[in-house]
Amino acid sequence: EADIYQTPRYLVIGTGKKITLECSQTMGHDKMYWYQQDPGMELHLIHYSYGVNSTEKGDLSSESTVSRIRTEHFPLTLESARPSHTSQYLCASSSRQGKNTEAFFGQGTRLTVV
């Protein structure tokens, strides 16, 4: 079973609020990712990290930011939530060793901005 955790699982928040979605993994993985996914739709990469103090933006334009101060922790912050941010946010991690790309996903945070 994957040891990657996301909190909260569900969040309803008002427009303009600042929120942080938490993601932690206990597998010692170097690579961590944030994806945004609407129900039944594709996974959009919004941020990724290859290790501590390494963060990059993904393909999807996002008004969020991330940080990677510790290997196990990769939080995502929305400075000012908008209804267009309503979606599911999935965190994932994978090992940098070798070329196997098995990624482990958290259970996701379903965000609703009202």
Place this chain on the structure above:
Amino acid sequence: GQSLEQPSEVTAVEGAIVQINCTYQTSGFYGLSWYQQHDGGAPTFLSYNALDGLEETGRFSSFLSRSDSYGYLLLQELQMKDSASYFCASNSGNTPLVFGKGTRLSVIA
């Protein structure tokens, strides 16, 4: 850049065999992965191909042809619980894992 193409929907009968194709354009390609995602759930890893050929894991098999930039996922003895979305994904060097748009498989009785 990287891009992966797969059919959006596939329907198959319980007990049958279904193949989900994936073509990719990836510079510095390492390998192709497959993930399964049930409605409301998170993607889970199914298989990975780095070399040409067939990898078999129980009822699921995955195939890769690097020369054709093509792979497929083969599901045998389909069960109703196999109804889900299936994503192919690729990575290359230090680029992040990129997913195709997903194929929604519906298994009917």
